Amino acid sequence: MSNNEDRFSQALKEILAGGFTRTIISVILGFLVGALFMIGSNPEFIESLGYFFSRPADALGAAWSVVNEGYGALFKGAIYNGDADTFVKAIKPMTETLRLGAPLILAGLGLGLTFRVGLFNIGGTGQLITGLIFAVFVATRMELPFFLHLPLAIIAAVVGATLLGALVGFLKARTGAHEVILTIMFNYIMLYFFTFLMRDPALLQEQAATGNPKADPAAETALLPLLLGDEFKLHWGIILAIVAVFVFWWLMERSTIGFRLRMVGYNPDAARAAGINVERTYVLAMGLSAAFVGLAAANQALGTQFGLTPSAHANIGFDAITVALLGGSNAPGILLAGLLFGAFKAGSPSMQVLGVSPEVLGIVQGAIVLFIAAPPLIRAMFRLPKPQTTNVLGEIRDRIFRKGGAK
Amino acid sequence: MNLKNASAAFALLGASALVLSGCAAAPEAEPTASSTATATESEAPAETVDFLACAVSDEGSWNDKSFNESVMDGLMLAESQLGVQIGDAESNSSEDFEPNLQAMVDANCDITFAVGFNLVDSVNAAAEANPDVHFVTIDGWSNGATNLKPVGYNMAESSFLAGYVSAAHSASKVVGTYGGIQIPAVTDFMDGFYYGAMSWGEENGVAVTVVGWDPVAMTGDFMGDFTPNSGVSKSIAAAQIEAGADVIFPVAGFQFGAVSEAIKEAGIDGAMVGVDKDIALTSPEYADIVLTSAEKRMTAAVYDIIADLVAGAEFTGDYYIGTLANGGTGLSPFYGFDAAIDDATKARLAELENGIIAGEIDPKAVNY
Numbered sequence: 025m026s027n028n029e030d031r032f033s034q035a036l037k038e039i040l041a042g043g044f045t046r047t048i049i050s051v052i053l054g055f056l057v058g059a060l061f062m063i064g065s066n067p068e069f070i071e072s073l074g075y076f077f078s079r080p081a082d083a084l085g086a087a088w089s090v091v092n093e094g095y096g097a098l099f100k101g102a103i104y105n106g107d108a109d110t111f112v113k114a115i116k117p118m119t120e121t122l123r124l125g126a127p128l129i130l131a132g133l134g135l136g137l138t139f140r141v142g143l144f145n146i147g148g149t150g151q152l153i154t155g156l157i158f159a160v161f162v163a164t165r166m167e168l169p170f171f172l173h174l175p176l177a178i179i180a181a182v183v184g185a186t187l188l189g190a191l192v193g194f195l196k197a198r199t200g201a202h203e204v205i206l207t208i209m210f211n212y213i214m215l216y217f218f219t220f221l222m223r224d225p226a227l228l229q230e231q232a233a234t235g236n237p238k239a240d241p242a243a244e245t246a247l248l249p250l251l252l253g254d255e256f257k258l259h260w261g262i263i264l265a266i267v268a269v270f271v272f273w274w275l276m277e278r279s280t281i282g283f284r285l286r287m288v289g290y291n292p293d294a295a296r297a298a299g300i301n302v303e304r305t306y307v308l309a310m311g312l313s314a315a316f317v318g319l320a321a322a323n324q325a326l327g328t329q330f331g332l333t334p335s336a337h338a339n340i341g342f343d344a345i346t347v348a349l350l351g352g353s354n355a356p357g358i359l360l361a362g363l364l365f366g367a368f369k370a371g372s373p374s375m376q377v378l379g380v381s382p383e384v385l386g387i388v389q390g391a392i393v394l395f396i397a398a399p400p401l402i403r404a405m406f407r408l409p410k411p412q413t414t415n416v417l418g419e420i421r422d423r424i425f426r427k428g429g430a431k
Numbered sequence: 432m433n434l435k436n437a438s439a440a441f442a443l444l445g446a447s448a449l450v451l452s453g454c455a456a457a458p459e460a461e462p463t464a465s466s467t468a469t470a471t472e473s474e475a476p477a478e479t480v481d482f483l484a485c486a487v488s489d490e491g492s493w494n495d496k497s498f499n500e501s502v503m504d505g506l507m508l509a510e511s512q513l514g515v516q517i518g519d520a521e522s523n524s525s526e527d528f529e530p531n532l533q534a535m536v537d538a539n540c541d542i543t544f545a546v547g548f549n550l551v552d553s554v555n556a557a558a559e560a561n562p563d564v565h566f567v568t569i570d571g572w573s574n575g576a577t578n579l580k581p582v583g584y585n586m587a588e589s590s591f592l593a594g595y596v597s598a599a600h601s602a603s604k605v606v607g608t609y610g611g612i613q614i615p616a617v618t619d620f621m622d623g624f625y626y627g628a629m630s631w632g633e634e635n636g637v638a639v640t641v642v643g644w645d646p647v648a649m650t651g652d653f654m655g656d657f658t659p660n661s662g663v664s665k666s667i668a669a670a671q672i673e674a675g676a677d678v679i680f681p682v683a684g685f686q687f688g689a690v691s692e693a694i695k696e697a698g699i700d701g702a703m704v705g706v707d708k709d710i711a712l713t714s715p716e717y718a719d720i721v722l723t724s725a726e727k728r729m730t731a732a733v734y735d736i737i738a739d740l741v742a743g744a745e746f747t748g749d750y751y752i753g754t755l756a757n758g759g760t761g762l763s764p765f766y767g768f769d770a771a772i773d774d775a776t777k778a779r780l781a782e783l784e785n786g787i788i789a790g791e792i793d794p795k796a797v798n799y
Contacts, residue, residue: 101534113537120530216655223613235615236548257529324526330552335490338526373527373534376520377485 035416037409043352046395046402050350051364053402054392055095058384062094063087065381094380101374102367112255117370119258123327125366126265127320127340132347132358133272134316138203139353140276141309142289147192147207148341150214151185151314155321157218158184160228160332163242163325173245177326178264182318188214189314190307197303203310211341219334230331239332248326261323265362268319273355275312285309317341346393365389478514484737485518485540487531489547492521495659496714497684497707498729502546502569505733512734513741528553536561542740544569544733548616554579565746567736569729570616577748582732584753586616587623588787589725589760590680591794592780593704594627597678598639599776600702600722600768604632607671609643609652609664611683617653620682620706620725622646623794630798634779642674643667646795660688668693672701678722680704687717694720702768709763724763732759756788 072082108114138145159181221228222237230240248259276282287295351357368385493503506517520531535543542565545554551571558576566579573579597606610617621644632639644651664686694701705724753759786792
C-alpha cells in the first residue's frame with residue numbers, strides 16, 4: 025500500500041519535473057506576457073490608470089476587455105468562428121491554422137533534427153529559398169502531366185534544399201567553419217540570388233514581365249490539390265507534414281541512422297571513439313535537416329496559385345527555430361508547436377482588425393521559447409521538483425504497453 | 432510540501448488559463464457585433480457613421496513614413512472627419528496577404544484598401560470570391576472584377592518638375608537618384624526626374640549629368656530593398672556625391688536621414704528631393720536641405736474615395752489615376768529654398784506643368 029503511494033508520488037514528481045509540464049507552463053506564461061503587453065499598450069487602460077485609486081474598476085475592466093477581446097479574436101481567427109452564418113465559415117479558421125502550420129511543422133522537423141545532433145542550423149531561410157528556386161523552376165518552366173509534375177516539383181524542392189544543407193555540413197566537416205556563420209551567410213546569399221532570378225524573364229521572372237520581381241504562378245498540374253474542396257484553401261501540404269512527422273519519428277527513434285545522429289549529439293568524442301565517422305554524420309545531418317525544410321519549400325511554392333515574390337519564404341526558416349525549440353526537437357512536440365504557431369498566424373489578422381498590434385503574437389512566441397530555454401527559471405517560479413533519475417513512469421508505461429503482457 | 436506548492440501553483444495557473452481563454456461568462460465575452468466596430472474603443476465623435484473602412488498594408492508597417500503611412504493617414508482622417516470606423520492589418524510577408532484580406536471580408540468592411548502592387552493577385556482573387564465586397568488596389572490593377580477599384584499615379588509628371596528644378600538649383604550640374612527595388616512603381620519617379628533634369632540642360636545649353644539612373648539602358652543604383660535609412664542607402668548617396676551630385680532624389684521610402692548624413696559628412700552644400708510626402712513638413716528636422724518633394728497624395732485619394740461612398744455615391748471599379756491635372760501628384764512648396772530659385776525657373780516650371788496637364792509635354796522625354 026505505502027509502496028504504491030510512494031510510486032504514485034514518484035511518478036507525479038517525474039511528470040512535474042518533465043519537459044512536458046514545463047512546456048505547458050511556458051506557453052501559459054507566454055500568453056500572460058502577451059496579455060500584459062496588450063493591456064499596457066491599450067489607451068483606455070492607460071487613461072483609466074490616472075484615476076485608478078478612485079475607480080479601479082475602470083482600469084481593471086479595460087484590462088479585462090482588451091485581453092478578452094484580443095485572445096477571443098485569436099480563437100475566432102484560428103480555431104472556430106462562432107459568429108459565422110454558415111458551418112463552412114465557422115470552421116474555416118481551423119483549416120487556415122492547419123494550412124499555415126504545415127510549413128512550420130516541416131521546417132521545424134528539419135531544424136529539430138540538427139539540434140538533436142548538436143548542430144545549430146540557422147539556415148532554414150536559405151535552404152527553404154533554394155527549395156523554392158528548384159520547385160518554381162519545375163512548376164513554372166516545365167509542362168508535364170499531373171502525376172509526374174507534382175511529385176517532380178516536390179522532389180526538386182527537397183533536392184535543392186538538401187544540396188545547400190549538405191554543402192554546409194561538408195564545409196563544416198572539411199574546413200571546420202562554424203555552421204551558424206555558414207547558414208546565416210547562405211541565408212543572405214540565397215535571398216538575394218532568388219530576387220536576382222526574379223528580375224530576369226529569361227530566368228524565373230513572370231512571362232508577363234511587368235518589371236516587378238515576381239515569378240509566374242505554378243502550373244495547375246504542379247499545385248498541391250485542395251484537401252476539402254473549393255470552400256477551403258487547405259491543401260495536401262498538411263498531409264505532407266503529418267507523413268513527415270511519422271518519418272521523422274521513425275528516423276530519429278527507431279532507425280540506426282537516427283541512433284548515430286543522436287549519439288553524435290550526446291557526445292561527439294565518444295561517438296568517434298565508438299567508430300562513428302562524425303564528419304560524415306554532420307554532412308548527413310545537415311542534408312537530412314534541409315530535406316525536411318525542402319518539403320516546407322514545396323508547400324510554399326506549390327500551395328498557392330499566385331506567383332511567388334522574394335518574400336515567399338515568409339520567415340518560416342526563423343519561426344521554425346522556435347517551433348523546434350518549443351517542440352523539444354521531437355516529432356509529436358514539433359507537430360503541436362507548429363500547429364500553435366500556425367494558429368498564431370491564422371488568428372493574427374482578426375486580432376489586428378480589433379486594433380491589437382500584430383507584435384503581440386511575436387512577443388508571446390518569443391516569451392514562450394525564452395521560458396522553455398530556461399528550465400531552472402520555471403522550476404524556481406513554480407517550485408517544481410528537480411529532474412528525476414528514477415523511471416517509475418517508464419515502468420508503468422512498459423507494463424501497459426508490454427506486448428503479450430496479458431498472457 | 433513541495434507537492435502542495437506545486438498543486439497550488441497549478442491551481443493558480445488553471446485559474447489564469449480560464450481567465451485568458453476568454454470563455455468565462457463576462458458580458459463582453461462574445462464581441463459579436465463589436466468586432467466590426469473597432470473605433471468604439473476610442474472616444475468616437477458624436478456623429479459616427481455606420482461605415483467601416485479597412486486597409487491591408489504591403490510588407491512593412493503603417494508607420495513607414497511613406498507609402499503605407501499615407502494610406503493609413505487617409506483612413507485616420509476619414510475617422511476623425513467623417514466619423515467612420517476603421518480596421519487594419521499589417522502584412523509581414525506575402526503569406527499574410529490572403530489571411531489579412533479575408534479578415535477584412537469577415538469583419539464586413541464596407542471598403543478595403545490593399546496597398547501596393549504586391550497584393551495585386553491576392554486582392555483580385557478576394558474581389559472575385561466576394562463580388563459584393565468593395566476593394567481598392569493601390570498601385571495595382573483589376574483583372575476584370577468590377578468591385579475592385581485600381582488607384583495609380585503618374586509619378587513621372589511631378590518627378591519631371593522635380594528633376595527640372597533640381598538641375599536648375601544644382602551648382603555642379605550633376606544630380607543623383609536611386610531606388611529601392613527596380614520596379615515600375617519606382618522607376619516611374621526616376622524616369623521623370625531624369626528627363627526633367629535633362630530638359631533643363633537642353634534648354635539652357637548646359638551639360639547636365641544624372642547619376643544613378645539611365646532610362647534607356649534601364650540600369651541604375653538600387654538598394655535591393657526599402658529598409659529605411661539603411662547603410663546601403665547612405666553609401667549609395669555618398670557615392671553619388673563623390674561623383675559630383677549635389678541634389679539627390681532617393682526613391683525608396685524613407686531615406687532622408689541617410690541622404691542627409693551623407694550630404695553632411697561630405698561637407699557639401701547639397702540638397703535632396705523628397706518623395707511621396709511633403710518631407711519638409713513631415714520631417715522638419717531635414718527641412719533645411721529639402722529642396723522640394725514629389726508628392727504621391729494617397730492620403731487625399733483614400734479620403735476622397737471614402738468620403739464619396741459615405742456621402743452615398745455608388746462604388747465603381749473605375750481607375751483613379753493621380754496626375755498633376757487632378758492634384759493626385761505634385762511638387763511641394765520650396766519653403767526655405769524659395770529665394771534660391773529665380774523667377775524665370777518658376778515661370779518655366781508653371782509652363783511645364785500646364786504643358787503636362789494639357790498633354791503637350793511628355794514627362795518621359797527631353798523637352799525644350
